[in-house]
Amino acid sequence: MNKKSLKLIYNNSLVGPSIFFALLFCIPLVGSNYTLAILTMIGFYALVCIGLTMLTGYAGQISLGHAAFYGIGAYTSAYMTATLGLSPWLAILVGAFISALVALLIGIPTFKLKGYYLALATLGFGIIVYTAFKELTSITGGSNGFFGIPAIQLFGFEFVTDQSFFYLIWLFVFIALIFSRNIIHSRIGRGLRSIEGSEIAADAVGVNLMKYKLQIFVISAIFTSISGSLLAHYVSFINPTLFTANTSIYLLIMVIIGGVNNIWGAIVGSATYVLLGELLKHFVPVFFPNIGGEFEIVFFGLLLVLTLIYMPNGLVPQFMKIAGKFQKKERPAPIAFTIDTQATGGEVND
Amino acid sequence: MTNKELILSVENLTKVFGGVIAVDNVSFTINKGEIFAVIGPNGAGKTTLFNMITGVLPSSSGNVYFQGKRLTRKKPYQIAQAGVTRTFQNLEVFDNMTVIENVMTGAHITMKTNILTAGLRLPTVVKEEVYTMEKALQCLKDVGIAEFAYEMADKLPYGSQRLLEIARAAISNPQLILLDEPMAGLNAEESRQLVEVILKMRAKGMTFLFVEHDMETVMSISDRLVVVDNGVKIGEGTPEEIYKNPKVVAAYLGDDEAEEGVVYA
Numbered sequence: 302m303n304k305k306s307l308k309l310i311y312n313n314s315l316v317g318p319s320i321f322f323a324l325l326f327c328i329p330l331v332g333s334n335y336t337l338a339i340l341t342m343i344g345f346y347a348l349v350c351i352g353l354t355m356l357t358g359y360a361g362q363i364s365l366g367h368a369a370f371y372g373i374g375a376y377t378s379a380y381m382t383a384t385l386g387l388s389p390w391l392a393i394l395v396g397a398f399i400s401a402l403v404a405l406l407i408g409i410p411t412f413k414l415k416g417y418y419l420a421l422a423t424l425g426f427g428i429i430v431y432t433a434f435k436e437l438t439s440i441t442g443g444s445n446g447f448f449g450i451p452a453i454q455l456f457g458f459e460f461v462t463d464q465s466f467f468y469l470i471w472l473f474v475f476i477a478l479i480f481s482r483n484i485i486h487s488r489i490g491r492g493l494r495s496i497e498g499s500e501i502a503a504d505a506v507g508v509n510l511m512k513y514k515l516q517i518f519v520i521s522a523i524f525t526s527i528s529g530s531l532l533a534h535y536v537s538f539i540n541p542t543l544f545t546a547n548t549s550i551y552l553l554i555m556v557i558i559g560g561v562n563n564i565w566g567a568i569v570g571s572a573t574y575v576l577l578g579e580l581l582k583h584f585v586p587v588f589f590p591n592i593g594g595e596f597e598i599v600f601f602g603l604l605l606v607l608t609l610i611y612m613p614n615g616l617v618p619q620f621m622k623i624a625g626k627f628q629k630k631e632r633p634a635p636i637a638f639t640i641d642t643q644a645t646g647g648e649v650n651d
Numbered sequence: 652m653t654n655k656e657l658i659l660s661v662e663n664l665t666k667v668f669g670g671v672i673a674v675d676n677v678s679f680t681i682n683k684g685e686i687f688a689v690i691g692p693n694g695a696g697k698t699t700l701f702n703m704i705t706g707v708l709p710s711s712s713g714n715v716y717f718q719g720k721r722l723t724r725k726k727p728y729q730i731a732q733a734g735v736t737r738t739f740q741n742l743e744v745f746d747n748m749t750v751i752e753n754v755m756t757g758a759h760i761t762m763k764t765n766i767l768t769a770g771l772r773l774p775t776v777v778k779e780e781v782y783t784m785e786k787a788l789q790c791l792k793d794v795g796i797a798e799f800a801y802e803m804a805d806k807l808p809y810g811s812q813r814l815l816e817i818a819r820a821a822i823s824n825p826q827l828i829l830l831d832e833p834m835a836g837l838n839a840e841e842s843r844q845l846v847e848v849i850l851k852m853r854a855k856g857m858t859f860l861f862v863e864h865d866m867e868t869v870m871s872i873s874d875r876l877v878v879v880d881n882g883v884k885i886g887e888g889t890p891e892e893i894y895k896n897p898k899v900v901a902a903y904l905g906d907d908e909a910e911e912g913v914v915y916a
Binding site for chain 1: 705707726727728729731732736737739743744745746747748749751752755756757759760762764765766769770771772776777779780781783784800801816819820823
């Protein structure tokens, strides 16, 4: 038995993701700047949603405060680069470290309790962090926002154009996707999924439930923080309203619409959210000229409810169903162990 | 058993639910390589006893020692790490995984991969995965359900799911496997298969403690057993001794069944 036999259990192939990303990376050759800006925005959300999908789908926990980690990353980067003049890469690392530390501080007490206490704890935490962004005016610039965040650089190259940033963010998404998939297809992933399969049996085979929930929460906080850091460099101006509880809820909606049982759901969900959001922005004012800005939350709230009723596993299984109609699914042939297992029968009770 | 090596000792274990004493001062010891059974009528406290040993329920007083280490007040996952695994009366397979993944999850405590090495998929991780997969296939082969390895676990027939639980409990090379009513819900053929698996594993040195209803199985495969009634231990010994114990006969077997039972023994 060798490496290849693992394929019977897990699809660890890099072919699928490589094709997807190769096609995606061709888009700048044909797409307009508008298209690239949209795709870059999807990339920011996708990076957050990959971590959040693992947390929701595999660790079975709901977070209503990921906007806070998004903000911690963004403001850490902003402060360290614009105010202190330090390297943006160092700032990304520091932001990720702070987010990880904060996730530990929230996670340790809440994961001792069963149930959805994380949702409550993160909701409260998100509001506290939002208030801090607004009130710590000497560091964050308060409600006026933080201006003049420098572009991110690598070996003298400045990521200023939409095109260069598109590649940068999606490279991060690619790495996060493979990293997360590797976790899911391993001892850790089995441990996490076993909790959903049967918590009592997971306990009995020695899976330390709290430890893995906590680790996934920390990883998702790190991904979110990195995404926030990159966002700060991309838009060069941030203000607290980007990181409200509403943002946390939108992130959760993306994850659920995409589907929490598959890591690709993160990309599908964030793409759906951004594209629908753009459509709404264009068409709703055409039909309802006097409408206020809050129609989005109503629309996406409704979409969430409909998703949960009609496709609780999100869009990805629907895509796979459609794809399955076009290709015959390959199933591993049953292995030839049956013959010798029968050989010892019949000597005991007779 | 010529070479008696103590593996588990239950000392004065007691559980009080409100005013009800569910298990009252029960003690017994199990030696390495034994098949040891706990029997008793419905509501005798067998399951409570079992749950205290596996850490699902905290005991009111008394202790459980496993190879000299105290298990009392340990969490279930720590008990697994100490080398005691179990199966469940009402099947608890991981129904969101394939059969082989179920068994590989059983090897959780023997593996070293952590979240970082897993994410980076270092060569050591791949090596460990391959090794565990091989071992899982061997365990499935040992219980005779290797042909279902890549099926979803919840698609298996009931009896095979129980065998799967045994494979899952065995892959981590535990010192002791606890079986909670392993024969419950099985037909005659499935029971026969299960008994065969248990005896085969015992021949390789595994120790079993099981709680069971099915008298025929208990008497045919266990080396020693204790009988509990109303939470109190009323008898202990080999199956033959149990049949001759007047207390046990009165409380549990009844006169007719006792005579029938002698034939089996």
